[in-house]
Amino acid sequence: MPLDKEQVRQLRRMKEKHPMPEQDPKERIKNFDEVPFGYDAETAVKEATRCLQCKKAECVEGCPVEVDIPAFIKLIAEKKFDEGIKKLKEKNNLPAVCGRVCPQEAQCEAFCIRGKRAEPVAIGRLERFLADYELEKGVETPPRPKSTGKRVAIVGSGPAGLTAAGDLARMGHEVVLFEAFHATGGVLRYGIPEFRLPKEKVLQREVDYIASLGVEIRTNVVVGKTITVDELFEEGFQAVFIGSGAGLPQFQGIPGENLNGVYSANEFLTRTNLMKAYLFPDWDTPIKLGKKVAVVGAGNVAMDSARTALRLGAEEVHIVYRRSDKEMPARAEEIEHAKEEGVIFNLLTNPVKIFGDDDGWVKGMECIKMELGEPDESGRARPIPIEGSEYVFDVETVVIAIGNSPNPLIPQTTSGLELGWKNTIKTDEEGATSRKGIFAGGDIVTGAATVILAMGAGKKAARAMDRYLQTL
Amino acid sequence: MFKIVTKKVLSEVNKLMEVEAPLVARKAEPGQFIILRVHENGERIPLTIADSDKEKGTITIIYQEVGKTTKELGTLEAGDHLCDFVGPLGKAMELPSASGRVVAVGGGVGIAPVYPKVKALHNAGMEVISIIGAQTADLLILEDEMRAVSKELHVCTDDGTKGHHGFVTDVLKNILEEKGKEIDEIVAVGPLPMMQAVSNLTKSYDVKTLVSLNPIMVDGTGMCGCCRVTVGGETKFSCVDGPVFDAHQVDFEELTRRSHTYLEEEKIALENFEQERISGGGN
Ligand SMILES: Cc1cc2nc3c(=O)[nH]c(=O)nc-3n(C[C@H](O)[C@H](O)[C@H](O)COP(=O)(O)OP(=O)(O)OC[C@H]3O[C@@H](n4cnc5c(N)ncnc54)[C@H](O)[C@@H]3O)c2cc1C
Ligand code: SF4
Ligand code: FES
Numbered sequence: 001m002p003l004d005k006e007q008v009r010q011l012r013r014m015k016e017k018h019p020m021p022e023q024d025p026k027e028r029i030k031n032f033d034e035v036p037f038g039y040d041a042e043t044a045v046k047e048a049t050r051c052l053q054c055k056k057a058e059c060v061e062g063c064p065v066e067v068d069i070p071a072f073i074k075l076i077a078e079k080k081f082d083e084g085i086k087k088l089k090e091k092n093n094l095p096a097v098c099g100r101v102c103p104q105e106a107q108c109e110a111f112c113i114r115g116k117r118a119e120p121v122a123i124g125r126l127e128r129f130l131a132d133y134e135l136e137k138g139v140e141t142p143p144r145p146k147s148t149g150k151r152v153a154i155v156g157s158g159p160a161g162l163t164a165a166g167d168l169a170r171m172g173h174e175v176v177l178f179e180a181f182h183a184t185g186g187v188l189r190y191g192i193p194e195f196r197l198p199k200e201k202v203l204q205r206e207v208d209y210i211a212s213l214g215v216e217i218r219t220n221v222v223v224g225k226t227i228t229v230d231e232l233f234e235e236g237f238q239a240v241f242i243g244s245g246a247g248l249p250q251f252q253g254i255p256g257e258n259l260n261g262v263y264s265a266n267e268f269l270t271r272t273n274l275m276k277a278y279l280f281p282d283w284d285t286p287i288k289l290g291k292k293v294a295v296v297g298a299g300n301v302a303m304d305s306a307r308t309a310l311r312l313g314a315e316e317v318h319i320v321y322r323r324s325d326k327e328m329p330a331r332a333e334e335i336e337h338a339k340e341e342g343v344i345f346n347l348l349t350n351p352v353k354i355f356g357d358d359d360g361w362v363k364g365m366e367c368i369k370m371e372l373g374e375p376d377e378s379g380r381a382r383p384i385p386i387e388g389s390e391y392v393f394d395v396e397t398v399v400i401a402i403g404n405s406p407n408p409l410i411p412q413t414t415s416g417l418e419l420g421w422k423n424t425i426k427t428d429e430e431g432a433t434s435r436k437g438i439f440a441g442g443d444i445v446t447g448a449a450t451v452i453l454a455m456g457a458g459k460k461a462a463r464a465m466d467r468y469l470q471t472l
Numbered sequence: 473m474f475k476i477v478t479k480k481v482l483s484e485v486n487k488l489m490e491v492e493a494p495l496v497a498r499k500a501e502p503g504q505f506i507i508l509r510v511h512e513n514g515e516r517i518p519l520t521i522a523d524s525d526k527e528k529g530t531i532t533i534i535y536q537e538v539g540k541t542t543k544e545l546g547t548l549e550a551g552d553h554l555c556d557f558v559g560p561l562g563k564a565m566e567l568p569s570a571s572g573r574v575v576a577v578g579g580g581v582g583i584a585p586v587y588p589k590v591k592a593l594h595n596a597g598m599e600v601i602s603i604i605g606a607q608t609a610d611l612l613i614l615e616d617e618m619r620a621v622s623k624e625l626h627v628c629t630d631d632g633t634k635g636h637h638g639f640v641t642d643v644l645k646n647i648l649e650e651k652g653k654e655i656d657e658i659v660a661v662g663p664l665p666m667m668q669a670v671s672n673l674t675k676s677y678d679v680k681t682l683v684s685l686n687p688i689m690v691d692g693t694g695m696c697g698c699c700r701v702t703v704g705g706e707t708k709f710s711c712v713d714g715p716v717f718d719a720h721q722v723d724f725e726e727l728t729r730r731s732h733t734y735l736e737e738e739k740i741a742l743e744n745f746e747q748e749r750i751s752g753g754g755n
Contacts, residue, residue, distance in 0.1 A: 180558070180691070180693055181691065182509060182516075182555070182556040182558070219556070220556050220557060220558040221495065221558070222558060222559075222561065222693055225499070225559070225560060225561060225693075226495050226496060226499065226558070226559065226560070227495060227499075247693075247694075247695035248694060248695065249695065249696065249697045251697070251707065257707070258700055258701075258702060258707060258726055258730070260729060260730060260732070260733050263697075263698075264696060264697040264698075266695055266696045266697065267690060267696035267697055267698045270690055270691065270695075270696055271690065275515065275516070275690070276513070279513075280737065280741075281737075281740055281741050281744050282513065283513040283514075283515075284513060284514050284515035284540060284541060284741060285515040285516075285690075286734045286737035286738075286741070288733060288734060288737070359729070360726070360729035360730075407693065407694055407695060408694075409693065409694065409712070
């Protein structure tokens with residue numbers, strides 16, 4: 001039944017987004033299942049009707065890959081879901097992922113006109129709805145184009161590499177994707193937890209789709225070690241895309257960081273997500289957790305670590321962050337979920353030392369209180385320690401989630417690449433590096449950023465590579 | 473999938489496997505290691521490359537069955553497949569200059585990683601004095617291979633069932649006493665307490681000593697920091713900065729402690745595995 005005029009009028013006045021049903025916080029901290037269930041078709045149609053179909057749609061300006069947001073929302077409102085997903089996929093290859101992990105409140109939804117007086121349209125939830133609808137139904141593989149006979153190598157299977165690989169295959173090139181780990185997906189596999197991005201239901205299907213486009217996936221190949229970029233060219237690849245991400249964990253450099261019970265967030269999350277330590281001993285990789293856990297940092301990585309610690313059975317989980325709640329870089333939904341689940345926030349607080357017991361296991365952490373000063377280079381208020389405010393709190397596990405930078409392996413083993421800050425690779429607008437035939441995109445270029453930016457970079461680079469290949 | 477082409481039982485607990493991995497074999501150098509997984513639910517474990525054959529495209533690994541994963545690996549036979557096998561990882565060991573006089577020390581399964589280094593030195597025309605040791609004669613591996621590439625080979629067993637009755641450090645001390653000045657470099661690989669003992673000894677003689685560390689690892693490419701070790705007061709990641717380090721700079725106490733992180737879990741995994749093997753009718 002189509003909505004009648006009165007219903008449409010009411011929905012257009014409705015101030016709040018339609019809520020998305022979720023697992024109860026008390027229950028969900030005992031399992032790794034996905035937290036929000038997603039909209040059903042009826043709710044999606046209603047939420048889509050809240051959209052005013054602006055002529056000059058500002059939401060699109062907030063989208064890094066310029067999805068035609070009002071168009072796909074209109075198709076939902078008209079219940080034309082098959083057409084809707086097509087429209088969405090014109091610009092976004094990984095909508096089931098982006099619908100779940102994009103920081104919409106800082107992108108499309110931040111610009112939505114309805115957000116000026118009420119809550120914006122739930123663009124992210126609608127995106128997820130369409131993507132899940134398609135996954136449920138079975139994704140159609142487009143027909144394979146005629147082969148151009150050109151060979152392309154992609155390094156890294158994160159969102160940047162997957163996107164570039166898929167697009168280049170659809171242009172008819174022969175694409176081989178190399179991944180260092182035994183499994184594909186990059187951060188989507190080893191970093192972002194199951195309860196936020198289901199691996200079998202969502203990620204694996206996206207990867208299978210890319211493979212079905214004709215991309216040959218070769219895991220267990222560490223480019224720079226097993227084979228270098230220069231050797232890839234010798235092997236007959238005519239262009240190479242580097243999407244190796246920002247996988248090098250930063251530590252604070254404070255005393256006690258090598259005690260037993262201190263993890264980098266990368267190790268903590270990789271053990272849990274990729275190696276499935278939460279299923280130990282059915283899966284072989286263990287993880288060790290005390291009753292009280294402190295996670296240092298307040299980005300997505302920190303929220304994921306804190307919420308993972310709860311699910312692994314920690315009794316008390318603290319976020320320790322040197323700035324205030326306004327500066328926390330995590331997605332709003334993650335902070336909200338972490339709070340609902342009982343994570344304790346220690347803001348304007350910075351660790352200065354970690355203590356161990358006689359056997360070398362963490363038993364406490366000394367912190368200092370901070371206050372905010374003038375904005376620094378990042379534009380955020382600079383935290384300044386308050387002298388004499390040090391205090392110690394008991395804790396048995398510490399997870400350091402203060403950031404990642406690019407792994408130097410590829411920059412170091414590839415000749416002629418111009419590098420930028422912290423081993424990032426310099427590229428032009430379209431992903432071309434200083435060396436002919438080598439393109440790059442995602443976190444390896446920008447430093448740790450977002451899924452959608454990595455995907456967008458993969459897309460742009462694929463177009464530039466296609467043009468380059470045609471000149472050969 | 474990576475095919476096991478040969479399997480040899482070297483002793484009750486030490487086994488050798490030659491695995492088909494042409495890309496790894498093409499690049500492998502002494503001092504480097506691989507990471508493998510036995511099956512889909514398996515953990516990633518690092519093992520040193522004991523030998524490689526570029527023509528055949530194979531890598532040889534030698535391991536001691538200590539925990540669940542190595543025991544499970546031991547149940548596989550030639551013709552079976554490993555789920556994952558990645559490498560070569562870590563830095564290759566730098567060979568000492570042509571005039572270098574080297575003593576190589578291998579303890580237990582640590583003889584396996586020492587062997588390719590001695591072989592490389594031997595092939596480069598250098599004379600190496602080797603000392604190998606094990607708890608008991610039955611556990612001693614690669615004796616013939618080591619003899620073939622060493623100028624002198626000293627054998628030790630903790631229980632005196634073969635060669636010198638005692639530790640490798642006893643023999644090393646004698647050699648250092650005799651010709652300490654002539655020795656440029658010592659390479660030692662074995663259990664942590666052995667490497668630490670060697671390091672303490674050679675420090676007092678001020679002879680440069682290299683050890684190859686084998687801490688707990690996950691990725692082996694520098695992305696997790698699980699393998700961190702303090703060397704010369706700085707935190708290093710063994711998998712990319714090592715695994716070979718200057719022994720006198722290594723904080724062995726921290727390393728030993730960190731290697732004990734999962735003792736309890738390792739015990740649980742092993743118990744479950746043995747139970748299953750018994751109840752599963754030993755298949
Ligand atoms: C825990 C966590 C949570 C996050 N949450 C969000 C979120 O909610 N929303 C959001 O938008 N962003 C989030 N991010 C950031 C986002 O995941 C990244 O910006 C994005 O994944 C970058 O994509 P990429 O393709 O550049 O690299 P990656 O996803 O890092 O993938 C790189 C791949 O390359 C492989 N690789 C590296 N070196 C080599 C080599 N030498 N040879 C072969 N392969 C190699 C790696 O193994 C990896 O698979 C999160 C990040 C983390 C760590
Ligand atoms: S800005 Fe908001 S209301 Fe306007 S088209 Fe975009 S989603 Fe719809
Ligand atoms: S094993 Fe992960 S960084 Fe070395």
